[in-house]
Amino acid sequence: MRSFFRSSRRPGADGQSGVFLALARCVPFALALLVVAIELSPAHFVYTGPVLTATPALAAVTMGPRGTVSAAVLALAVSVTTATYNQAWGTQPVYTNCVAVVLVSGASVMTSRAIARRRGIELDQVRRIAVAAQEVILRPVPARLGPVRAASLCLAAGTGAQVGGDLYDAVETCYGVRMIVGDVRGKGLNAVRAVAVALGAFREAVHYEGDPVEVMNHCAAALQRETAMPGAFDQEALMEGFTTALMAQVPPGEPAVELINRGHPPPLLLRQGTVHALTPTCPLPPFGLEDLITGPPVKAESYPFLPGDRLLLYTDGVIEARNRDNSFFPLAHIMEGTHADSPQHFLAQLHQQLLRHTAGALADDVAMILLDRLS
Template sequence: MIRIRAGTPRSARSRSVVRASAREGLPAWPPGARRPGRPPGGGPGHPPLRRALALGPPAAWGALGVTYKLACPFAQQTALGARLVSSAVFLAVGTGLVLHVRRTLLRELRQARAVAGAAQSVLLRPLPSRVGGLHLAAAQLSADRGAAVGGDLYEVIATEYGVRVVMGDVRGHGLGALATVAAVLGSFREAVHDEVELAGVLRRLDRAMTRHLRERALAEHPSNGRPPDSPVAEEFVTVLLLEIDADGAVRALNCGHPWPYRLSGARADPLADADPLPPLGAFPLPSDLPAVDCGRLRPGDGLVLYTDGVEDARDAHGRFFPLPAALAETAGDLAVSPQAVLRGVLTRLLRHTGRRPADDVAVLVLRNDRGRSACAGLAGVPAARHGTPHPQSTGRL
């Protein structure tokens, strides 16, 4: 009988054995011994048994065809009826093989999509319905069929400095741009809590992008033995950073991204008209990064952030999607909910493109609910820009 000491997890004992063996210079596990947590047979799930089960049906179909041809006297006859029967037998064998291969490929495709969907949902997490007194709605459409996330990114986080928002668009689309999306989003989620000024957040994103491009260039050219002098050519990401204070004051830093629209009543106007900075990764950031003052977001007003896949969407005749007109038609729905505005814009976009966007599309709608009800409050946002931090309530899913 084996007794396990209470309070010592099996995984902890395994790690202690490995550490003790490493200190003594001995192998962690005796030859032939099975490590804890690993099934017998040398790997998880008995790979030899799985391979045998996978090869069993094709081997059976093949053996059936060969046996019929060699052992059945009827297969040796040259009469028309015998030939028709032989053809039917071999047609059935071939059909069985094709169906087995198709079933195997479909099962692997479903598994791959499940893994990709789980990874993508972790990378671009669903936004909560409310953050810091703002009502949110967001959606993304990938240009790659079967991909839920492409080269567009967005995030909304309540910090002690205000609610900070990022919207970005990586060059390219689909699954190939996920690595850059992960680098930018990971840096943003850390920097928004550490940097007092919005310019500091942007510089952190720029450093993360530069580091990612250098590591990617080194991986593509391992023979150099060191990172090349210049990162991967023609790789960049457009980024829009917003900071919304407790009183509704909006500041922005724009690196090559389309300016969002402000929805107020039945009007849809651009948030600002300042010239944006170059995209991250294309050129170094300037030494001075003053944030653009975009006025105030009054209670009930909204912002619509989007990527250029929305404006660049074309119909069958080559005409661009009329985003300002679509926003003007749906601006009144903001009083209902941001979801209504989002639904209206995407419905018109898909109708315009024939339900096949050529580029990744992302849309984020914000509505200022502060002061609209007693429960709107200022959850997660301080009373002053540099005041005492308030408890955060990001509502992550």
């Protein structure tokens, strides 16, 4: 579902800042080339020492230690080459310029290393805070829930301190075992806030709402209230404020599973070595697009869920994962070829297959819940 809306996303400040940073990194090398052009031309009488000395200093601001060393080596090479070409060795300006380049280069490299070290410490602190927050919001599902065994897996894509926008939970209630898996548009604080709101509404409503449709309506209403609050989300989040979600319910004493699908990828049922996609007969839009719901009242759709069956709920980060050949991850095929005696081992094998397929570089967040029907 996320890929369906991807083309409508407007370029933001991140793209503009990336272009500006790339241009800024070119400035030191452009200055070195300018010095070469002047020194090898009839205008070589122009004193270019200060310009060349500034090259490593500028590199220290926009590059890491390696880039600063490269700029320093280039500046020194240009200084030596142009002095030799112009037969200027033995003059005081040449020696002064070389000494200045060496001193500024050394100081620039040390400064660049200090900046990189400080950024690494700050980023590590933010990562730890983000991971702790995510573990509080996304707690692991219990290993046993009534008539099913369960396991969960959550992987955040990318680097840095980005917290994923995937959500999941599984709760045993008087109405049966109830689970939710969802995917919030975007990343960062807006996604974390939406995940917390949706899960909070779900964890409250599952215990007193008998109809799973009403549970999902509570989640949608909570997200609408949060989105309507002034300052709750930025303008981009308001424009793209939708969340795909899937709720599954295993009623007590019934060999079935009831599903409410709000624009989410259909769950996969593994029965006797064959995978079946539980595609909804009446597709519903994601949270945030309730105006598109028309027709008769929404009802949960029921599917057989027999002892020995395995049910996988997942986010689109799994099926949209690509390899170097730009091929999608064949989730259904991998499930049919995976054999494990427990949900934890099954998800662990899926995890390894996913990392192998993407060479360890996930482009999107991943969340999965696996259920084994026991009785």
